[in-house]
Amino acid sequence: MEQHYKLYRVRELADGDEEFVATLAAAFLEEVPEDAERLKEAVANNDHYNAYQAAHKMKPTIDLFELGVLQDLIEVQDWGKFEKTDLDISDRLTIVLAAVNNATEELKADFNL
Numbered sequence: 001m002e003q004h005y006k007l008y009r010v011r012e013l014a015d016g017d018e019e020f021v022a023t024l025a026a027a028f029l030e031e032v033p034e035d036a037e038r039l040k041e042a043v044a045n046n047d048h049y050n051a052y053q054a055a056h057k058m059k060p061t062i063d064l065f066e067l068g069v070l071q072d073l074i075e076v077q078d079w080g081k082f083e084k085t086d087l088d089i090s091d092r093l094t095i096v097l098a099a100v101n102n103a104t105e106e107l108k109a110d111f112n113l
Contacts, residue, residue, distance in 0.1 A: 051080030
């Protein structure tokens with residue numbers, strides 16, 4: 001439990017309400033993998049706008065669950081925002097996608113979702 005994510009800030013936000021913690025975990029599972037797939041496709045298609053949008057949407061949740069890849073996600077976001085066509089962002093994207101996948105699998109198991 002909590003190997004690929006941390007619940008400290010989630011629990012702080014929930015103020016001891018474990019049902020709310022579970023609700024936030026479910027929201028993570030509902031939103032983040034879908035956004036990660038959108039981000040992956042956008043980068044693969046050099047779609048800077050959608051890469052920026054997906055990364056920007058993911059940032060607060062990635063930060064809240066402390067996946068440890070916020071800076072990598074920001075670099076991917078900036079690749080899209082500033083249309084850095086001369087930069088290969090695939091290594092950062094791979095790090096973000098792996099973290100999301102690991103956290104997703106672990107959250108599913110930990111919360112029986």
